[in-house]
Amino acid sequence: MEELYFAMCSKIIMAYKRLVGVIPVKDGRVVKSYGYKFCRPAGDVVSALRNLERWNADEILLLDISRQARIDPAIPMLIKKSGIATPLTYGGGIRCTNDVNTLLAAGCERFVLETIAFNAPEKVKELADLVGAQALIASLPLTGFGASLALEQYYAKRFGLAHEVLDPSLICRRMNELPVSEVLVIAFNREGYSGSFNLLGNDLCEKGFLSDINKGIIWFGGLSGNIAGRLLNDPQTTAVAFGNSNNEKELALTAIRGEFSRTGSAHHVRRPLLR
Amino acid sequence: MISIQPKRECRQCLYTNRHPFGLHFDETGLCTGCITHAEKTSLNWDYRFRLLEKKTARIRRNKHSPYYDCVLPVRGTPEYFFVVDVVKNRLGMNPLIVSYNSQFNSGIGIKNLDRIRDVFDVDILIYTSNPVTYRKLVRESLIRMNSIRWPYIAGETSFPVYTAVERDIPMVIWPYHQPTEQVGMHSYEEEPEMSRRSRASFDLMGLEPEEMISSETTINESDVYDLRYPAHYMLKRHRITGIYLSNYLPWDPRRFSEESIERFGALSGMNSRTFDTYDRIDDMTYMTIHDLLKYAKHGYSRVTDNLCREIRFGRITKDDARDLQSFYQAQAAGPGLDVFLDWLGMTNEALDWFFKRLPYQCNGAIGASELSVAQHSFVNSFVRNGPDVMANDHFILYGKGLDCNEVINII
Amino acid sequence: MTVIHLIDYGTGNIGSVVSLIESLGLFASVSGSPSEIINAKVVILPGVGAAGVALSNLRLHGVYDALCKRYEEMRPIVGICLGAQLFGEYLHESSCQGFGWLKGGVAPLSDYPFYNNGWCRLDYDALKNASLARALTPSSTFFFNHKYVMGLDTRKKVAVAQRPEIPAIYLDEALCAIQFHPEKSQHNGRIILRNVFEDHYGL
Numbered sequence: 001m002e003e004l005y006f007a008m009c010s011k012i013i014m015a016y017k018r019l020v021g022v023i024p025v026k027d028g029r030v031v032k033s034y035g036y037k038f039c040r041p042a043g044d045v046v047s048a049l050r051n052l053e054r055w056n057a058d059e060i061l062l063l064d065i066s067r068q069a070r071i072d073p074a075i076p077m078l079i080k081k082s083g084i085a086t087p088l089t090y091g092g093g094i095r096c097t098n099d100v101n102t103l104l105a106a107g108c109e110r111f112v113l114e115t116i117a118f119n120a121p122e123k124v125k126e127l128a129d130l131v132g133a134q135a136l137i138a139s140l141p142l143t144g145f146g147a148s149l150a151l152e153q154y155y156a157k158r159f160g161l162a163h164e165v166l167d168p169s170l171i172c173r174r175m176n177e178l179p180v181s182e183v184l185v186i187a188f189n190r191e192g193y194s195g196s197f198n199l200l201g202n203d204l205c206e207k208g209f210l211s212d213i214n215k216g217i218i219w220f221g222g223l224s225g226n227i228a229g230r231l232l233n234d235p236q237t238t239a240v241a242f243g244n245s246n247n248e249k250e251l252a253l254t255a256i257r258g259e260f261s262r263t264g265s266a267h268h269v270r271r272p273l274l275r
Numbered sequence: 276m277i278s279i280q281p282k283r284e285c286r287q288c289l290y291t292n293r294h295p296f297g298l299h300f301d302e303t304g305l306c307t308g309c310i311t312h313a314e315k316t317s318l319n320w321d322y323r324f325r326l327l328e329k330k331t332a333r334i335r336r337n338k339h340s341p342y343y344d345c346v347l348p349v350r351g352t353p354e355y356f357f358v359v360d361v362v363k364n365r366l367g368m369n370p371l372i373v374s375y376n377s378q379f380n381s382g383i384g385i386k387n388l389d390r391i392r393d394v395f396d397v398d399i400l401i402y403t404s405n406p407v408t409y410r411k412l413v414r415e416s417l418i419r420m421n422s423i424r425w426p427y428i429a430g431e432t433s434f435p436v437y438t439a440v441e442r443d444i445p446m447v448i449w450p451y452h453q454p455t456e457q458v459g460m461h462s463y464e465e466e467p468e469m470s471r472r473s474r475a476s477f478d479l480m481g482l483e484p485e486e487m488i489s490s491e492t493t494i495n496e497s498d499v500y501d502l503r504y505p506a507h508y509m510l511k512r513h514r515i516t517g518i519y520l521s522n523y524l525p526w527d528p529r530r531f532s533e534e535s536i537e538r539f540g541a542l543s544g545m546n547s548r549t550f551d552t553y554d555r556i557d558d559m560t561y562m563t564i565h566d567l568l569k570y571a572k573h574g575y576s577r578v579t580d581n582l583c584r585e586i587r588f589g590r591i592t593k594d595d596a597r598d599l600q601s602f603y604q605a606q607a608a609g610p611g612l613d614v615f616l617d618w619l620g621m622t623n624e625a626l627d628w629f630f631k632r633l634p635y636q637c638n639g640a641i642g643a644s645e646l647s648v649a650q651h652s653f654v655n656s657f658v659r660n661g662p663d664v665m666a667n668d669h670f671i672l673y674g675k676g677l678d679c680n681e682v683i684n685i686i
Numbered sequence: 687m688t689v690i691h692l693i694d695y696g697t698g699n700i701g702s703v704v705s706l707i708e709s710l711g712l713f714a715s716v717s718g719s720p721s722e723i724i725n726a727k728v729v730i731l732p733g734v735g736a737a738g739v740a741l742s743n744l745r746l747h748g749v750y751d752a753l754c755k756r757y758e759e760m761r762p763i764v765g766i767c768l769g770a771q772l773f774g775e776y777l778h779e780s781s782c783q784g785f786g787w788l789k790g791g792v793a794p795l796s797d798y799p800f801y802n803n804g805w806c807r808l809d810y811d812a813l814k815n816a817s818l819a820r821a822l823t824p825s826s827t828f829f830f831n832h833k834y835v836m837g838l839d840t841r842k843k844v845a846v847a848q849r850p851e852i853p854a855i856y857l858d859e860a861l862c863a864i865q866f867h868p869e870k871s872q873h874n875g876r877i878i879l880r881n882v883f884e885d886h887y888g889l
Contacts, residue, residue, distance in 0.1 A: 026299075027280055029297045031297075031299065032460070032461075038299075038301060039299040039307075040299060040307045040458075040459055040460055040461065041296050041297030041298060041299060041307065041454070041458050041459075041460055042297075042460060043296075043297075043454075043460075043472070043473070043476030043477060044476050044481050046481060047472050047475045047476040047481060048472065048476070050475075051470075051471065051472035051475070054471070054507060055507070247460070247461070247467070247470075247472075247473075248461060248465050248466070248467045248468065249467070249468045249470065250468060250469065250470040250471065250507075250510065250516070250517075251507060251510070251511065254507075254511070273508070274506075274507045274508040274511055275506060275507070275508060
């Protein structure tokens with residue numbers, strides 16, 4: 001088993017693929033988000049962070065979905081208070097180097113950029129000079145599948161993006177040009193509904209313009225253990241992310257790791273011991 | 276640390292977005308609690324009960340087996356008679372009943388607890404913490420969290436789980452998940468299960484027992500030893516899960532309590548600051564000091580929780596509920612408060628100091644004569660077949676033994 | 687009380703490293719003062735971002751010279767991620783010279799996906815040879831997040847990540863250059879840093 005792992009590893013990707021726990025936050029509190037339209041209350045940020053660390057999440061993604069165009073000042077304080085030792089990625093409202101410095105000081109090391117990835121790519125370059133491209137991730141909220149894969153209209157309208165930017169080939173070019181290490185693909189409408197991920201069709205084969213992006217992909221939005229397992233077998237996948245389901249069962253991520261053996265993808269992720 | 280949003284009330288019930296668990300609304304202004312509540316009439320509950328049977332089938336043993344199938348935490352209120360009936364008689368399981376002693380038991384609560392044991396022929400395991408530790412923890416939780424119930428809740432939520440680990444019992448059955456019932460944290464179809472995170476975030480208000488330890492306050496590791504939650508690898512090794520019956524039965528505490536009174540002879544009684552004669556009647560501090568602190572911290576008291584439940588079930592209108600809320604929230608705490616202060620070793624002035632630094636002060640209320648006939652009739656519709664909760668003016672420290680005055684008389 | 691000095695030179699995530707050190711029961715002192723750096727028992731150089739900016743910040747506050755003096759006296763210096771890469775010779779990212787204590791330049795990863803983001807296992811035998819393997823197993827993983835890789839300096843004891851071209855830890859009498867992030871590697875990160883302090887430096 002180990003030999004098989006090393007052989008595959010040297011061909012494709014060096015590190016284990018990551019199982020990411022997502023914490024959507026609105027107005028300083030954790031929420032369960034459904035398609036970014038409807039929210040249910042889900043407790044406080046500090047307990048959520050510590051809980052995902054106890055579950056040995058490979059990475060934690062803290063997504064502020066308040067749409068405030070700024071960093072909520074409570075968030076860095078809450079991150080520091082939690083004192084976690086797990087890789088932490090933050091997304092939501094990052095606009096400038098000050099934002100990144102505040103979050104770095106609090107304990108994040110990677111940053112998801114959404115608005116400025118499209119509206120202000122020069123800012124992304126500034127941030128890459130500050131923290132390095134390996135610390136930046138571009139966010140792509142998408143709908144449709146295969147040839148009809150497209151940027152989520154709500155997002156495009158809200159930020160006044162020119163119509164041309166919605167052209168998939170232009171999106172692809174933008175993603176390739178940006179100094180980011182990975183792309184976070186979000187199944188926008190399916191987010192929150194476990195097992196409903198549909199961006200790549202039923203066989204998960206119709207990637208459309210995503211195959212032309214030369215960065216690794218983190219998938220998020222309506223994944224289940226089975227869907228995530230199949231996505232892990234794709235060489236372009238570097239991580240799979242789960243949000244709402246983390247609130248429903250104890251050791252939800254451990255159960256998902258267990259499901260990967262049924263799709264033949266258990267060797268892609270690590271299996272840390274519970275303590 | 277939470278961003279302040281403008282105060283907003285649900286269009287149907289009395290909850291606002293100031294609820295300590297957080298509250299969200301849909302586009303019509305209906306809160307997530309009411310949205311989840313609506314599932315109690317829209318889902319197929321026969322199907323859901325069959326799901327429960329399937330879920331418990333893997334661990335259900337022979338009724339006469341000496342081994343327990345599940346751990347069932349219980350309190351001395353009428354609702355829990357219903358819970359034990361479902362688990363033992365309808366699901367055919369062999370439960371080990373556990374109860375964490377709050378040490379502020381009312382007479383009626385103790386009678387109910389013993390009656391459960393008698394009526395259902397079940398074993399009960401009760402844990403009573405030593406008085407020095409308990410007092411220390413109550414004082415510390417009052418200072419840190421403005422709450423006197425933290426030590427009880429910490430024990431009540433960890434003792435059943437530790438019992439399950441130690442005795443290798445694979446399931447802990449809880450009646451309902453409070454954040455789901457009040458603010459709609461989950462949909463019932465998501466079938467949420469017991470988790471350490473839910474306990475830390477909601478039950479323990481963000482403060483886990485390990486964080487209580489501090490050299491400044493003399494709380495040390497041994498004081499919180501019995502309040503810790505088992506480590507994850509222990510739960511996984513014994514394959515222990517915790518389920519909520521409210522995912523599989525449309526939970527109505529009032530209906531279940533009244534059914535228990537009729538079928539099993541459960542006792543109910545008048546409590547202070549509320550019309551509900553079934554809820555929390557086992558604890559003499561709940562509707563006294565705890566309720567006053569709750570109001571002072573959050574701007575609403577337990578009667579609002581009771582009223583929101585009644586509104587959602589269509590048993591009272593929102594306007595009537597608002598009048599009753601105003602009436603009960605302004606009521607005095609009753610004799611239990613002095614006894615509690617005496618037990619804790621705290622003066623009334625010291626308690627006043629706590630209240631003065633909390634944000635909400637009670638302002639005005641309507642008098643009893645201003646309640647309408649319909650409102651009076653609603654209040655009187657709650658069954659009262661036992662003594663008042665405050666009937667004894669001293670706490671019964673369950674399991675401690677005889678009162679010293681009684682001992683002198685015997686000698 | 688053993689005090690570990692962390693160098694704050696404007697680029698880096700100090701908070702997490704401080705938490706890690708405190709969780710080991712040690713005392714963390716954050717400073718940029720050259721005299722403290724020279725006299726400290728152990729010094730940690732964290733780092734995030736661009737090499738050029740980091741080096742100029744170090745020179746600006748006199749920290750660069752203090753570290754050189756420390757290395758001359760063979761006193762313990764731990765570098766984490768970018769901090770470790772600064773110990774190398776030529777830094778391709780910013781076309782400048784590093785401290786030069788580790789042979790070989792710091793070059794970018796040459797093939798897809800060009801970034802090493804994720805958890806990797808280390809070469810356990812090398813860890814054992816370097817006496818860093820206490821309480822670790824061959825399947826222990828650590829979190830890497832980098833694009834540039836240190837050169838292979840065979841004079842020093844080195845443990846590599848799963849792919850042989852990625853040196854993970856370099857050790858010599860004074861230096862400990864760690865490519866991954868022990869402060870983000872959960873329990874294993876704590877263990878390996880403890881091993882560095884106790885087994886390697888003998889604190």
